Structure formats: C-alpha cells, structure tokens
Amino acid sequence: MGGVLAIGSYNRDTVLRLERFPVPGETMTALGVAEFHGGKGSNQAVAAARAGGRVGMIAAIGADAAGQAARALWAEEGIAAEAVQATQAPTGAATILLDASGENQIIIIPGANAALTLPPGFTPPDDIAVVLAQLETPQAATAALFRSLTGARRILNVAPAAPITPELLSVTDMLVLNQTEAAILAQREAEPAALALALAAETMRDVIVTAGAIGAFWARPDGVVIGAAPPCVTVVDSTGAGDAFLGAFAAFSTEGFKPEKTLRLAVTAGALACTREGAVPSLPYRAAILALPGH
Ligand code: RIB
Numbered sequence: 001m002g003g004v005l006a007i008g009s010y011n012r013d014t015v016l017r018l019e020r021f022p023v024p025g026e027t028m029t030a031l032g033v034a035e036f037h038g039g040k041g042s043n044q045a046v047a048a049a050r051a052g053g054r055v056g057m058i059a060a061i062g063a064d065a066a067g068q069a070a071r072a073l074w075a076e077e078g079i080a081a082e083a084v085q086a087t088q089a090p091t092g093a094a095t096i097l098l099d100a101s102g103e104n105q106i107i108i109i110p111g112a113n114a115a116l117t118l119p120p121g122f123t124p125p126d127d128i129a130v131v132l133a134q135l136e137t138p139q140a141a142t143a144a145l146f147r148s149l150t151g152a153r154r155i156l157n158v159a160p161a162a163p164i165t166p167e168l169l170s171v172t173d174m175l176v177l178n179q180t181e182a183a184i185l186a187q188r189e190a191e192p193a194a195l196a197l198a199l200a201a202e203t204m205r206d207v208i209v210t211a212g213a214i215g216a217f218w219a220r221p222d223g224v225v226i227g228a229a230p231p232c233v234t235v236v237d238s239t240g241a242g243d244a245f246l247g248a249f250a251a252f253s254t255e256g257f258k259p260e261k262t263l264r265l266a267v268t269a270g271a272l273a274c275t276r277e278g279a280v281p282s283l284p285y286r287a288a289i290l291a292l293p294g295h
Contacts, residue, residue, distance in 0.1 A: 002129025002152070003054040004250045007145050008041015009113040009136035010059050011092040012066040013279060015239070020099050036278035037073050038094055039113070040134040040159060043240050043279045047247020048132070049077045051269060052286040053254060056080040056125065058145065060116040060137070066091035067112070073280070083119055087112040092136075102235035102274060108160075113137050118144040128152045130250040134159050139168045146171035153253060157246050161185060174206040175199065176249070178242055182209045193217040193225055208263070210245055212238070216267050218259060228263040230271035231292050240279030245270035248289060268292050 017032040037046075041059055049055040057079050061067035063086050070091065074081040092113040097105040116137040124131075124145065131149050133142040134157040143165065146154045156172045158164065161181035164172075177185065182195040190198070192211035196219035200207040203221075210216040215229040248269030252262045269289050276282035 001054070002127050002254050003056060003125065004045075004048045004130045004132065004247075004254060005056045005058070005124065005128045005145075005149070005152070006041055006045035006048065006132045006250075007058040007116075007137065007142055008044065008132070008134045009039035009092055009110075010037070010042040010061055010070045011039035011094040011108065011113070011136075012069070013038030013094045013096055013239075015096045015098055015237075015278060017098050017277075018100070021097055021105060034278065037069065037280040038096075038240075039092055040136050040157065040243055041132075042070065042073070043243035043283065044132050044134070044157070044247040044250070045079050046073070046077050046280055047240075047244045047269065047273075047283045048251040049079050049247075050283055050285045051248040051251035051265075051289060053247070053251030055251075056083065056128075058083045058116070058118070060085045060087050060089075060112040062087060062089055062091040062112045064091055066093070083122060085116065085119060087115045089115050096239055098237055098239065098277070102237050104237070104239050106239075108136065110136065116141050122148075124148050129254040130155060132246060132250050133157065135162050136160065139165050143168040143171055155246070155250065157242070158185060159242060169203060169205070172205060174208065175203060176208045176210070176246055179209055179211040182207075193219070193227060197223065197225055208249075210242060210267075210270065212241075216245065216263060216270075218263055226260055226263060228260065228267045230267045233271045233275050235274045237277040237282065238274050239277075240282050241270045241273045243279060244273035244283050247283065265289055
C-alpha cells in the first residue's frame with residue numbers, strides 16, 4: 001500500500017460563532033470564539049492519516065508558537081513532517097465566521113504559506129501513491145512536486161477557487177472542487193454532475209465536484225460519471241468537510257477499492273466532519289467512517 005503526500009497550508013484558525021453573518025457596515029457581537037488547527041493542506045493530511053493512510057506533509061510555517069503547535073499536531077497524528085520549512089514570515093492564520101446553520105465565511109492571512117517552495121534537493125519518497133495539493137500555497141511549488149511524482153495519482157483541490165496555471169494543470173491527474181468553486185471555474189451555474197462533466201471535458205482530467213448534502217460526482221473526460229450520496233447528519237459546522245473528503249479519498253485510494261466505494265467513503269468522511277465544530281477536531285477516524293451503513 002503506497003503512501004499519501006500532502007503539500008499545502010497550515011493556518012491557525014480563529015472561529016467566531018455568530019447568530020448570522022454581518023451585513024456591510026454592521027458591527028456585531030460574537031456568541032463565542034475558539035482557536036483550532038487549520039489550513040487546507042494540513043487538514044487534508046490529518047484527514048488522510050485518520051482514515052488510515054501513511055502520510056507525509058510539505059508545508060511552510062513561522063518561527064512562532066503557531067508553528068510549534070503545527071509540528072506538535074503532525075507528530076501527534078503520525079504525519080512525517082521532515083520536509084516542513086521554517087520561514088521568516090509568521091505562520092498562516094484564518095478568521096472563520098460561523099453562523100447558526102453551520103455555514104462559514106473564511107478570510108485567510110497567508111503568512112508563511114505564501115513562501116512555500118520545494119526544498120532544495122528534495123527527493124520524494126518512492127512509495128507515494130497519492131499526492132494532494134490545494135491553492136493556499138504557491139502553484140509553482142506544487143507543480144514542481146507533481147512533476148517529480150509521475151507514478152502517483154496527483155490530486156489538486158481547486159480551493160480557494162483560482163485560475164490554475166497551465167504548468168500545474170499539465171502535471172495534474174485529478175481536480176476536486178466544491179460546487180461553488182466549480183461554478184467559478186466553469187464560469188456558469190449548473191448541477192454538480194453537469195459541472196464535473198463540463199470541467200472534465202474542458203481540462204481532459206478526472207474531476208470530482210462535491211455538493212454538500214447532495215453528495216459528490218466523479219466525471220472522467222470520456223463522459224462517464226459516478227455519484228455518491230452522504231449519510232444524513234445534523235450540521236454543526238461545515239468547516240473542514242471538503243478537507244475530510246479529500247484526505248479520506250486519498251487514503252482509501254491507496255487501498256485499491258473500486259472508484260464507487262472510494263467515493264462513498266470520502267463522502268461519508270465529509271458528512272461526519274460537519275457534525276462537530278472546528279476543522280481538525282471534526283476530521284473523522286477510519287473506524288467511524290467504516291461504521292456507517294453501506295461500507
Ligand atoms: O477548509 C477549511 C480551512 O480553510 C480552514 O481550516 C482554514 O484555515 C482555511 O484554510
């Protein structure tokens with residue numbers, strides 16, 4: 001069974017719990033505030049490790065308390081972090097507004113994440129089956145890593161939504177994005193399956209579009225599409241649901257399951273991540289994912 005390598009961001013998340021989102025010009029009082037580990041890259045690495053993957057992380061952090069906390073997290077989760085870089089910039093941070101329905105709005109301060117490069121002389125381990133990246137760190141570093149891992153499935157989570165450089169797209173095998181991000185990339189609103197098919201045809205890559213309670217759709221460039229529906233859960237906080245999906249998808253992909261089963265397990269992980277507050281505290285463990293009916 002090959003390993004999972006994640007390249008991407010670490011952020012210190014500050015979550016402000018609100019009754020509802022403020023309107024422009026409005027001052028509001030939060031119902032509560034809490035701090036969590038976050039950052040899409042790190043969240044996905046943790047999700048993959050909890051789903052049973054053997055995981056390594058490439059990230060950039062600052063020489064500060066948040067950076068130390070990141071290293072402690074990766075050690076605790078059994079994630080190999082030798083390739084993590086210390087930079088002059090402060091560790092990345094995110095402010096997350098969370099409303100009473102569990103929806104969020106996220107503002108990122110990139111800090112050290114913006115300085116991520118592939119370490120000089122970096123040689124990837126030769127047993128990597130899946131490599132995961134997002135768009136909170138420079139695309140050039142991801143493209144360099146993907147180029148060096150031709151034998152692995154190279155997955156790009158197009159989040160936050162942004163144009164993908166031709167250099168990065170040329171070395172990517174699969175795109176994963178939520179319905180909002182897919183609509184931005186496709187420059188039109190449509191059903192998630194239709195967006196997945198359109199983006200797969202346009203990019204000539206496999207494309208998965210996730211759509212919350214509706215589930216996820218995996219389209220191939222030849223027009224074949226499969227879907228999976230999530231279990232019904234009570235949503236407390238949707239932060240990290242996409243990261244739980246990506247991490248679980250990567251980990252279960254290394255186990256040789258059929259695409260339908262891998263997608264179903266990933267969708268289940270995403271749903272479970274909505275049932276608790278905070279990104280990392282909500283990322284589910286393998287046993288909880290497999291315990292749900294249908295697995
Ligand atoms: O996907 C959720 C994550 O997005 C948060 O943890 C926040 O840090 C941002 O990166």
